[in-house]
Amino acid sequence: MATITSTVSVPTTRMRISPSERFAPAAFILPAVLVVLFISIFPLILSLFLSLSRLRFQAGGLELQFVGLDNYRKLLLGNEQKVLFGTLSEPSLFGWAILAFVAAMLGLTVYRAVRRRAFRAAIGWLFAAAVLLGLTYLVVATLFAPAGRPGTLVVTMLYVVVGVACQYLIGLGLALLCAQPLPGRRFFRVVFLLPMMITPVGVGYLFRMLADTNKGPLEPLWIALGMQDFAWSNNAWGARIAVMIGDIWQWTPFMFIVLLAAIEAQEIEPVEAAIVDGASSFDIFRHITLPAILPVSTTLILIRMIEAFKIIDLPNILTNGGPGTATETLTLYAYRIWRALDIGGSAAIAYILLFLVTFIATLYVRALRSRLGTT
Amino acid sequence: MNPKKIASLTALGALVLAACAAPPTAQPAAQQPAQQQPAKKFAGITVNAITFSGPQIAEPMQRRGKEFSELTGATINVVTVPFADLYQKILNDFATGTNSYDVIVFAPQWMVDYIEPGYLEDLTDRVKADPDLQWEDVGLFFRDFSATYNGRIYTIPLDGDFQMVYYRTDIAKELGLQPPKTWEDYLAFAKAVSEKKLTTDDGKPVYGSCIAKKKAAQSYWMVTSVASAFIQSQGTGQGAFFDLETFKPLYNNEAFARALEIYKETTQYGPPDEINLDVGDTRGLWTAGQCALTIDWGDIGTLAIEEGSKAKDKTGAVILPGSKQVLDRKTGKLVDCTPELCPHAIDGVNHAPFAAFGGWSGAINKASRPEVKDAAFAYLSYMNQPAQSNVDVTIGKTGFNPYRVSQFKNLDNWIKAGMSEQAAKDYLGAIEASLNSPNMVLDLRIPQNQYYQGIVLDGAIAKFLAGEQDIAATMKEIEEGWEQKTEELGREKQLAAYRATLGVQK
Numbered sequence: 054m055a056t057i058t059s060t061v062s063v064p065t066t067r068m069r070i071s072p073s074e075r076f077a078p079a080a081f082i083l084p085a086v087l088v089v090l091f092i093s094i095f096p097l098i099l100s101l102f103l104s105l106s107r108l109r110f111q112a113g114g115l116e117l118q119f120v121g122l123d124n125y126r127k128l129l130l131g132n133e134q135k136v137l138f139g140t141l142s143e144p145s146l147f148g149w150a151i152l153a154f155v156a157a158m159l160g161l162t163v164y165r166a167v168r169r170r171a172f173r174a175a176i177g178w179l180f181a182a183a184v185l186l187g188l189t190y191l192v193v194a195t196l197f198a199p200a201g202r203p204g205t206l207v208v209t210m211l212y213v214v215v216g217v218a219c220q221y222l223i224g225l226g227l228a229l230l231c232a233q234p235l236p237g238r239r240f241f242r243v244v245f246l247l248p249m250m251i252t253p254v255g256v257g258y259l260f261r262m263l264a265d266t267n268k269g270p271l272e273p274l275w276i277a278l279g280m281q282d283f284a285w286s287n288n289a290w291g292a293r294i295a296v297m298i299g300d301i302w303q304w305t306p307f308m309f310i311v312l313l314a315a316i317e318a319q320e321i322e323p324v325e326a327a328i329v330d331g332a333s334s335f336d337i338f339r340h341i342t343l344p345a346i347l348p349v350s351t352t353l354i355l356i357r358m359i360e361a362f363k364i365i366d367l368p369n370i371l372t373n374g375g376p377g378t379a380t381e382t383l384t385l386y387a388y389r390i391w392r393a394l395d396i397g398g399s400a401a402i403a404y405i406l407l408f409l410v411t412f413i414a415t416l417y418v419r420a421l422r423s424r425l426g427t428t
Numbered sequence: 429m430n431p432k433k434i435a436s437l438t439a440l441g442a443l444v445l446a447a448c449a450a451p452p453t454a455q456p457a458a459q460q461p462a463q464q465q466p467a468k469k470f471a472g473i474t475v476n477a478i479t480f481s482g483p484q485i486a487e488p489m490q491r492r493g494k495e496f497s498e499l500t501g502a503t504i505n506v507v508t509v510p511f512a513d514l515y516q517k518i519l520n521d522f523a524t525g526t527n528s529y530d531v532i533v534f535a536p537q538w539m540v541d542y543i544e545p546g547y548l549e550d551l552t553d554r555v556k557a558d559p560d561l562q563w564e565d566v567g568l569f570f571r572d573f574s575a576t577y578n579g580r581i582y583t584i585p586l587d588g589d590f591q592m593v594y595y596r597t598d599i600a601k602e603l604g605l606q607p608p609k610t611w612e613d614y615l616a617f618a619k620a621v622s623e624k625k626l627t628t629d630d631g632k633p634v635y636g637s638c639i640a641k642k643k644a645a646q647s648y649w650m651v652t653s654v655a656s657a658f659i660q661s662q663g664t665g666q667g668a669f670f671d672l673e674t675f676k677p678l679y680n681n682e683a684f685a686r687a688l689e690i691y692k693e694t695t696q697y698g699p700p701d702e703i704n705l706d707v708g709d710t711r712g713l714w715t716a717g718q719c720a721l722t723i724d725w726g727d728i729g730t731l732a733i734e735e736g737s738k739a740k741d742k743t744g745a746v747i748l749p750g751s752k753q754v755l756d757r758k759t760g761k762l763v764d765c766t767p768e769l770c771p772h773a774i775d776g777v778n779h780a781p782f783a784a785f786g787g788w789s790g791a792i793n794k795a796s797r798p799e800v801k802d803a804a805f806a807y808l809s810y811m812n813q814p815a816q817s818n819v820d821v822t823i824g825k826t827g828f829n830p831y832r833v834s835q836f837k838n839l840d841n842w843i844k845a846g847m848s849e850q851a852a853k854d855y856l857g858a859i860e861a862s863l864n865s866p867n868m869v870l871d872l873r874i875p876q877n878q879y880y881q882g883i884v885l886d887g888a889i890a891k892f893l894a895g896e897q898d899i900a901a902t903m904k905e906i907e908e909g910w911e912q913k914t915e916e917l918g919r920e921k922q923l924a925a926y927r928a929t930l931g932v933q934k
Contacts, residue, residue: 107916110545115523132908136887140896202896267632267699284701289894375643376703377894378887389644392516393879 104400124401133398136378136386137405139204141194148197155189181416202289202378206409209382212297213361217354219301224308225350229338231309232316242313249306257370260299264371289379292372296380299367304360308353315349316342351421355414362410383409468501470803477531477790477807478518481508484727484827485533485587485788488820492811499810502803512644515541515878522547522793530796531804536574536583536786537873540925543577544875549792552581554805560813562832569863570831573870574789578928583789584808586817588831590862591653591784594728596720597744599626599634607746609777611654611690614721614749618697621720628717628738636697638710638719643890645706648881649784649871650723651889653748655679655687656780656869658762661754661770665930668780668869669880670910671757672930675923677910679885680903682762683755688892688899695893703893715739723748725784726829729855733846734824741848745858747865750779772867781862782869787831822847829859836860874925875917884909 104124106117127133144152159182166175192210195203203211227245231238248256264285266275275281285291319342327337365384368374374381374389381389383406391399477493479485486508493504507529509517518532519541532542542548555563561584563571570585593614595607599621608614618636626634640646652668659678660668670677678684695702699713707727713719715731717738722728732743753762754770763769770778790808792801810816818835820826822845830836836859842852862868872881885906892902914922 110519110523110541114525114545127912132905132912135905265701267701282700284699284704286701286704287894372704373642373644375890375894377643377891377896379894379896390879390883392512393883394516394519394876395879395883 100400100403103396104404106397108394108396110394120397124397125405127398128401128405135204136381137204137206137402138191139195139207139378140200140202141191142198142200144193144198144201148193151197152186152189152193156186159185181412184412185416205378205381205383205386206405208293208378208380209362209364209384209406211293212300212364212382213358215297216300216304216361216364217357219297220305220308220357221350221354223301223305225312227305227309228312228316229342231313242310245309246306248303249310251303253303253366254370256299256303257367260295260302260367261371264295286372287376289376292376292380296364296367296371299371300361300364303367304357307357311349311353312346315346319345355417358417359410359414362406468499470799470806471501473501473799473803474503474505475530475800475804475807476505476507476528477533477804478507478509478514478521478529479533479788480511480514482827483825488586488811488823488826488828489533492816492820493807496807496810500803500806502807504807518542522795525795527793527795530793530800531790531808532793533586533788533790536585536789537871537877539577539582539791540873540875540877540929542791543582547794548582549794549796549801550580550582551584551792551805555581555584558805558809561809562814565814565832565834566812567831567833567863569783569868570787573783573873574787574831583791584805584812585787585789585831586808586811587788587828588821588859588863589725589783589785589787589829590859591649591723591725591748591782592745592858592862593748594714594722594724595744595746596717596739596742598742599720600744607744608721608749609746609775610751611657611687611749615690615693615697618694618721622697626720632716632718634717635699635713635719637694637721638698638705638713639691639694639702639723640705640707640710641695641698641703641893642706642709643703644882644886647889647893648886649782651687651691651885652869652871653723653782653784654691655684656782657748657751657778658683658687658753659755660780660867660869661765661772661778663772663866664868664870667926667930668782669872670923670926672923672927675914675919675926677907678755678757679910680907681755681760684903685899686751686753686762688902691889692893703890714743717742726855726859727824727827729847729851730822730824730829730845732824733851740846741851743851743855745855747779747858747861748781750774750777752776752778754778772865778867779865780867780869781865782871783862784871786871786873787829788827830856870929872926873929874922876913879913880910884913 103117105119105121107120107123109116109118128137159178163175163178163182166172166178188210192203192207195201195207196211231242231245251259262269263271266272266281266283266285269275272281275283283291285295323341324337327341332340363384364382365388368380368382368385369388372380374385383402387399387402387406390402477489479489486506489504489506493506496502497504514534515538518529518534518538520526521528522542523545534542539548555561566575566585567588570588571581574585575581575583593608595617599605600607600617603620603624605617605620606613608617614637620636621634622636628634639650641650656668660666666672668678699705699718705713707724710719710722711724711728711731714722714724714728715734715737728743729745731737732739750773752765754765755761756763756769765773765776765778767773770776772778790811792804792808796804811820814832814834817828817832818838818841821828821830821835822841835841836856839849839852839856842856843849847855874880888897888902888905888909891897891905892899897905
């Protein structure tokens, strides 16, 4: 048997690195860093400056007048406060119950952090709890209050929560169905994907026609149901539900296709072992499939959540944000005032949205990490 | 490779080669004489024009553009964008120095925002030097409002805009109703039709009133049409939006409150989804025979005679209804009309026709090259000249409404277009009555009027119609929103612009 001997030499003295070698990594990375800075950081800083400015058109160009936090003041405390926050009112008993429950859960989370002597985490959670409690109060004082009316902030959150939850559940159901060896499943995989391939503006017009009780293609159905005099667009909740149905219809395929890939990629051995052991289909799903697709699910929800905060096409085409402000989202509101050249106000709304999305996404990831025990 | 594919590719290649190798003599004989003709005046020049996606306005621009190209050799390239984006799209293009457009066809309401920074070419001398325009034939109001700013001409009018009330003559006859003279008459007419529960021949309901009340569309013009007669009574120079001394809004008083009451009450007699309808929808309902009353620009008159319309020869038009009570600006109360208070009243009724929007007009980018400016002006002039415009205003799909004196006087084109003589007289009579009214309300034309009307007024009205707030809260929101914008832009500057606008009316 041949003997293998190592011939690797260990340096006994410190290797000399020439200056060119020392700067080479930085030199190679620098162009990429500059590109990233240029296309993401620079616009971010510029838009922050815009949100602190007022734009005027003057002979020969534009004039940006620095106005400090005035654009934010108008939105948060001025006459546009009602558009953003809606009309707050005394919550109902159910509303108070929701608020109390959320407050208790947040209190418990902070208490646990303090008990673990994780003081830095506790401070973070305390800040998060305060913001979350404020948002919850905003929701209950507008949605769960008899005289309340939600503003663009709450309407946006409503679309995100209801839309993403429904998209995930329906997408998961369809994925589980298409993962079964059923006849025609290849055909349905393609069919289920179609809505995602239609432009959102097209989906808007499609749902506008479908929801028209007077002259749309579903008119005979509405007449048969005695709803020819009903106008979904006159009713705040009718209009919101129409927007949500359109959004769910369009984005469920995204959830479906990714979840289907995750389900089909799971290891088959544990499933076969469970079947041999006599586990029910629900048990297999609960204890094997769901944990297997959990990492994909969390990422999927995060991506859709960030995307859903920016919803604009559907409410814009369906209702222009109406009736009143019932279906207006933050992005649509920013777009509307941008069209009237209130660029500063529009940038301020964009920054409020950025803060909200970053806050909720960070919270979601942190909550998930602590739940899964990862770092 | 599949032999069939090879054969197909070979055939395709042969075709391409044949096309490339075709000798000049292979050109159609009809093109040969053209080569011998002298070069056309604007040969080789491309004029880029922008307007809204229509199809109205864009259609005649493209059609007339082709004709103009054949006549002069210039290439007219019409770019269209959605109406809601047009204002800022043009402004951004000018302000950033991109200058993609040589001709803009836009709302003259926005003119101040384009002229003050110096983006538009002064057309005064060109207009004076162009006899083909027949400038004196253009209605005085359109020359002064749509075309002129601070005594200089900046635009060529292509369209005349007033809001009027249209009513169904057959229904009025059937129910024994008179065309509405006051807004109370309008409500009574609409209510009577609504209670009668009429249907069309194909069983569709006929609504008492159809008004475009959709948010971020035309609703703010409609409510202004209702409010005008209550707010302005002393003539055009009095203004209907702001006080001429303090620049305080005139939209928080008993007059505007009454207008809001009327506006909301009309919803009871309209289609169930009226608050989500824009003018495209209400016009569709009108030509389908489903409306007894509507408020609209001149377009209804020509759309009603188009093929397939069920309102042909059943469409009557009147000047916007008036009021027997008007605003006392000192007290903010509604008071009865007196000869002093309402000097222009007819039978005690104060009418204040609203020149909403002002009519599509064309302007030229100051930064365009001189030869392109020449071609651009010739193109706008060509569209405006009576030979073209007198035909275009009779076609519904153009979106152009009459604006020349000759278009009011000569009924032939209208009858040729399919209107009965009586209908033509009714239609043109209503426009002429509005045009000749000394109490016409000029649309707001001050810096950033788009924000005042399109954001603040429109937003507050949408909330009011949706039941989100009452009349008092709506008026307060409009007043506060307008005041805030005025403070931002400078009260004196805004007041000066507002006065200048009203001062141009002769």
